[in-house]
Amino acid sequence: MARPLLRLLLLVLFVAIGRLGPLAVRSEPIQDRAALLAFLDAIPHKQRIRWDANSSACEWVGVTCDANRTAVVALRLPAVGLVGPIPAGTLGRLSSLRILSLRLNRLSGPIPDDFAGLASLHGLYLQNNLFSGGIPSWLSQLTGLVRLDLSGNNLTGEIPFAVSNLTHLTGLLLQNNRLSGSLPSISIDSLVGFNVSYNRLNGSIPRTLRRFPESSFVGNLDLCGRPLPPCNPFFPSPAPSPTAEENPVKSRKKLSKTSIVGILVAAVVVLLLVLLLFLICLALLRRRRKQKAAMTAAAAAAGEAAGRSGGTGITSSSKDDLSSDVAGSGAATMAGAAEKNRLVLVGSGGGYRFDLEDLLRASAEVLGKGSVGTSYKAVLEEGTTVVVKRLKDVAVSRREFEEHVETLGQLERMDNLLPLRAYYYSKDEKLIVLDYLPVGSLSSLLHGSRGSGRTPLGWESRMRIALAVGRGISHLHTSARIVHGNIKASNVLLRSDLDSVVVSDFGLHPLFGSAAPPNRVAGYRAPEVLETRWPTFKSDVYSFGVLLLELLTGKAPNQLLTGKAPNQASLGEEGIDLPRWVQSVVREEWTAEVFDVELMRYPSTEEEMVQLLQIAMSCVATVPDARPDFPEVVRMMEGIADRTAST
Template identity: 50%
Template sequence: MRPRLLPILLFALLAVLPLAKPDLGSDRSALLALRLAVGGRTLLWNVTESSPCSWAGVLCEDNRVTVLRLPGVALSGELPTGIFGNLTRLRTLSMRLNALTGQLPSDLASCVNLRNLYLQGNFFSGEIPDFLFTLRDLVRLNLASNNFSGGIPLGLNNLTRLKTLFVENNQLTGSIPPTLDIPKLEQFNVSNNLLNGSVPEKLQSFKQDSFLGNSLCGLPFEACSSPQNVSLPGENNANGGKKKLPGGAIAGIVIGSVLAFLLILVILIVVCRKKSRSKKTSAVDIATVKHAEVEIPGEKPVGEVENGGYGNGYSVAAAAVAAMTGNAKPAEANANGAGVKKLVFFGNAARVFDLEDLLRASAEVLGKGTFGTAYKAVLEMGTVVAVKRLKDVTISDKEFKEKIEAVGTMDHENLVPLRAYYYSRDEKLLVYDYMAMGSLSALLHGNKGAGRTPLNWEIRSTIALGAARGIQYLHSQGPAVSHGNIKSSNILLTKSYDARVSDFGLAHLVGPSSTPNRVAGYRAPEVTDPRKVSQKADVYSFGVLLLELLTGKAPTHALLNEEGVDLPRWVQSIVREEWTSEVFDLELLRYQNVEEEMVQLLQLAVDCAAQYPDKRPSMAEVTRRIEELRGSSLREVQIPQPDLINDSDDISSR
């Protein structure tokens, strides 16, 4: 009998072995596989150590990895399946602000203890996967600023402990499920997707900021339109009978129709008379009428989206051109070429669209800035561009074309390239690449709520370096070349938070009426004519920009100490009292081992904002100093600090 028992025992042993629980060794192997798959410039783990618990971004409890935080460390590529199946004790996973692509790996479903999942600011795509809804301990879920598509799944109702759900800035479509009900939800945002329909009753307590950039109705917006509770003659009503309109209602409809017809007739007569008095109608006035319902309070940076949406059928940006052309057909140039109705492109790039395409594009208002109004135009073939409609251009036709063609030749990776322009006597349009992440101003000051993503030192210093390189390139084009309007709303960002300088070369195109207050807080003290800004004055403005990055305070906003002191003088007064740490944004103070670099950048900012021009460094020196201090900080192995919510905050949800 014993020989027969041996195979049985061996089979039982082999069956039990695969069920052995993962240990710290399997966690270590999974992390090394992750490092090999997606890399990252700060994954400087000491692989000779047997325990991963001392590695940057890794925390352990009970001899297992429970926290993995790798925010903003330049991870790229797809997360492979087979890694998270071993990290089964994870409670917090943060890979936000990287460049990860593809779909989420299905073995994330094995992390059944996961409470915090932060994946915002990547390029993940596909539908929100159903396996996420099996993670019933999830308390914080942030999938914002990715490329997720499809609808909002009803499976979210399974996450009964969920307090935070952020899916804004994706490509989600359809309506929000009317039965969506997450009982403990405290933070919610679906802004800037492609959603439509009504806001479910359970979500109507959230503010409008949670839903902007969609086509939604119902609280907190206006009520949804509903069919009239009146049946036409011959239609059955709810009681099975027929309900006719009262005679008074019919009479009212007839009288109203007649009055409306007469009113339209009077308007047509007035318009015809005006046309007979003048051969040319001001396109500016017509375009203003076309978008008079759009309220643009104050100055907004390009990239800040107003309450606009897609699918309006006609481009607000192109309304100005349509007013000139009279239809969607580009007209021929007249004898002196002053009215050429076509887009003029720069460089040797393929002309993938023309004026007709721009006229047919759907659009939304991005903001009203110093030089005019900017729009996001979505062309029929899917191309997205930014269109700036200039105002108050006072120079001659020839001078305008010379100056704008000089702008079009500027080519640097840290500049927003000017792709094309349209010129007529009454309309001047500039076509740029569209920057989906918006401006530095919006990033720093646009969202101060609980859903804000903190900006770490690495992101801020990267933005500072990119902006410096862009401005240095402009200055290298000649001693008379300057930007003239440096401010945080003119620093646009890519999805990987690389800085792109915009609005360069436009300061010399507009009249003095547009300029008196346009750079309040950024303008150098010696500048008397905002159209004539020296390179040293650019350096001053850039110094204020650096102070804004470090302090989190906008120089154009409220008084800094109730006495009207500007940002450079306020910083200098604090530094003189040796309260240097009081200067920095609280979001920066949480990051360790970079205080020295922060102080160095602060000193550089103060040098740039010196009162006298000859005391300020050149942009070449500014760029070099930022490169040096960034190099020293990147050599330090830093452990990223906690994400938006701490783990201890979630234990109570159990």
């Protein structure tokens, strides 16, 4: 009786020990722990990494262990201030590592060879560092790799063909390096993300990579073939040489006759074209004379009517107010200007139903003076409120003005762009009419009163504004092929829904000719615009980069800054512009000090803020070709927004 009872007690005891064992004894990845401590001791870093040697390595920041806590399977240390080469014999000893993310640091030197031993690696994220040297050939041994991101470094040399051995790869990102040579024929069925833009690659794009978009290859001046422009042949096709049976003299005679016939036919065609153009010009001239005679008659009739009724109209006064004072002062009559008294609605006109007389009778107040003219808030008698912009220094003819404004008026359905509703043109006045948005501009929101009553502008709000502006300008570039030419915070108008923020004053620079420089506000102009005096798609990217820096720093770009650290900055005559100021601060490793104090309330988003800062700095590159295109900028910002939303 005692033996069965003893056996039962022993069985219960063993089961209890088995259940309590995992709780009583905690495993520890001893070898991986030693490798991590050796790495941290050998590399300079900021104090953000605080690994307690007395606690388990599985509880350290950025370290993830397997279920049994016997091995480190993921190491994520983005934007923690790591500086210099990765010490040999440290991270390469993490034999069970599956994810390694060291992005957004200042790591330099070649990618360590001992990474070849990380056979379990699925994701390698080393983007936005200072790594140099070539892409190591041993990468092909990491056959389990799913994602490889080496973008934003100083890598040189050719892309090894052995990359094709990574048959599980879904993303290969190598953009913004200094890679050269031709593209290998990488054929990986699982590959959905591929980018080698802004390198020094040459030759034809292999057939296996032509399924990727143009943005994956741009910025390589010597790269050609679909989806880029076709390649030019290296040598022209040689002309066939005469055979022994042919008589060279007879061949020359036949060629001469053919040439003569061709010249005669071409001459006849040119003559007919010249005659046709002459007839068209003559018909247009006669039509213009008839129109002028009709307008003269109408002007005379209008002059008589104005003399009888004492009516008033737009004056040639140079006063800045287009308020009731202009209509009340009435310094000029309508005589000789019947064709001017017409407000032309463009597009759908926004559903507005008013004419010039209604506009002149409206009460008006000055909203501000910008680089293209003065803006007024006009409240019509029936209660409608619009913005009237009185343009200055218009240098084009009436026909050119009307054609260009009509084109802009067709863009009213484009998201995040303020539609143009109507225009007026006369010798003395050029007006455009826009919707009135009561919330105000981004400039007033950022740089208004910062007293105790101010509501801080948070990270999410700034990100939504930046995305809305970027999408509007990207749509303008890609769908309408129109350069904005005047991107600045005062031209970003807010709505209560920040995703519906709109950009105004787009595409107006052709109206002023080459005499007036576009984007006259100091701080937003791209360096090349100061010489060419004409904006381009790339100069728009520069101006948008300055706008992003303005959102991140809270500082106006036309404010001159001196000193290196932000707490030493002051206004002065010998200052530097906002992009150079940010560069000087980041160079001194004070990156966190760049951001607006209102953003420092959100420490959990510092990584995303650093990423947006890097996008902004790529946009303000001095060389235009080094700047990304707008769709690429928007794509990168959407990636940041997605990560922000998921946290």
